[in-house]
Amino acid sequence: MTQAPPTAGRFDHLRGALREFPPLLWSFLYFFFLLTGYYVLRPVRDAMGASGDVQAVFPAGLVDWAAARGVALGDLTLQVLFTGTFLVMLLLQPAYGALVSRFPRRVFLPVLYLLFIACLLGFYILFGREVPGRGAVFFIWVAVFNLFAVSVFWSFMADIYSDTEARRLYGFIAAGGTIGGFTGPLITRVLVNQVGVANLLLVSAALLALAVVCILRLGRWARLRELERGREGNEQAMGGSMLAGLRLLRDQPLLRAMAVIMFFGVGVGTLLYNEQAAIARAFYPGDEARTAYYANIDLAINLVTILVQVFLTRTLLVRFGVAPVLLIPAVAILLGFAALTASPLPLLVAVVQVATRAGEFSLAKPARETIYTRVDREIRYKGKAVIDTAVYRGGDLFFVWTHKFLAAFGSSVVFGAGLLVAGAMTFGAWRLIREQAKLPASPP
Known part of the structure; x- marks a missing residue:
């Protein structure tokens, strides 16, 4: 009698999970599109952080201020960018708190991602015109985008799946992001010399738009699961302080x-x-x-x-x-x-x-x-x-x-x-x- 290979049972479980939990596929695709879009941007961000052209990375005012005081800004590029990222994170906390306090999930989740898409369209214009200082703004924005978008993703998953289900399924869902980590840099490598850096931002925006489609599809499952658990109020704004x-x-x-x-x-x-x-x-x-x-x-x-x-x-x-x-x-x-x-x-x-x-x-x-x-x-x-x-x-x-x-x-x-x-x-x-x-x- 022929014995099935050890991996067969694992993939049988995956197929069974997809049949048992229809939102699993949409969750996988959501994370895949999200991280593919991010990893399309990451090489662009890293190139900006490693750039020796301080005029492209930093605003002219900051470059002049550092030069007047004898500070070699190019030697502190990453330290300055990380400092700026942290300060922006602190400033955005009240804005994010206000968004999730005042609007229900069906509103603030798509709105958050649409704001990210709008920012990418703005950067497309900045990169096309080679505006000085675009590098620092873009570097900080990508860091903010990655952390907020991924954090909200997992918060949303916790609305859809129970603890027992999460233990069974989160490994598969996380694999969607890992595959996105393969796919995003590959897209950048193939397209960057053909379409240019600015157009890669439009590719990332399109991938985020597909993530929004997944959010809308998963919203129905989140509402159904919460009704089953007797938590009908979760589609209301959660209130509280920002x-x-x-x-x-x-x-x-x-x-x-x-x-x-x-x-x-x-x-x-x-x-x-x-x-x-x-x-x-x-x-x-x-x-x-x-x-x-x-x-x-x-x-x-x-x-x-x-x-x-x-x-x-x-x-x-x-x-x-x-x-x-x-x-x-x-x-x-x-x-x-x-x-x-x-x-x-x-x-x-x-x-x-x-x-x-x-x-x-x-x-x-x-x-x-x-x-x-x-x-x-x-x-x-x-x-x-x-x-x-x-x-x-x-x-x-x-x-x-x-x-x-x-x-x-x-x-x-x-x-x-x-x-x-x-x-x-x-x-x-x-x-x-x-x-x-x-x-x-x-x-x-």
Whole structure:
């Protein structure tokens, strides 16, 4: 008797899940279109951040101000851009809070994405006319767009799926974003020399328009599921203060634990990414060799991520819950930074980078998002947004300047500090596991 290959059962489960949960396909497509649109923009953003033309990146007034004071603005491009991104995130928190407080979900979700599309059309004009300072504005906007759009996506998923369903399905949904991570850069690589940078913004806008179509289709399922759960009021505006997210972060132990993981998790990634750049420059002085090194890392990250999302995430979440799925990546990062402290070689850096980012995308992120299915909508949309945007970019800002200081003492010192940061992140994961165990099985 012929035995079916081990992967057959997994794909049979996927087909069964698609039949059992029709919104799963729309959720997958929503995340796919969203992240494909983002990854079309990301190479454009990174090119702006790495540009040596400060006139294209920064407004003329800032360039003149820095020159008058003897500040080499080109040497601080990323630090200035990260600082600007954090400040913009803080300023936008009240605007986002007002939007979700005053309008029901069926209004504010499409409106948010239509605003993003309108911004892309504006950037299309700026890039076509080569307006000075466009680089900084675009860099900051893409960072804001990515965090807000993805945060709202997962908040919406928590409206549609219960905790049990999320454990079964979030791995598959996250795979849609991973495939978008493959597709977006491929589109940019194929089209950039043919249509130019400005027209790529229109491609991204079209992909976001398709995401809006998915939102409209999923809205019906969200309303049906909430009626089944006896939560008919969720199509009304949730009300409350526009600064409620900050208040919730102050008052809710669960959100504070989430914030600790986010802040120090960003720290781990920022220290590793910036020191990796220094090590790559030292070991691979040629542009071609360095580009190949980075390309191989990105390929390995995406490959490992999608394999874990499809074949392992669901099994771990369904059988064991969020505890091991949060702790496995944290322990792997601790071990990786301990090894890098002793031997900061390019190959080992690449291995730790793959483990860090693949573990975050395939395990830790889906595990954290399932927890939001068990809290109320204000925490889900307002508190979560503060963590995913302001706390995230605050970590970026703090650790990009921290690395600037630590780098003077060598790679081993940077990775030794990273080991302490990874320990703090692991402590946050442990606290989150304890706090989520106190939550009810469904939202109050």
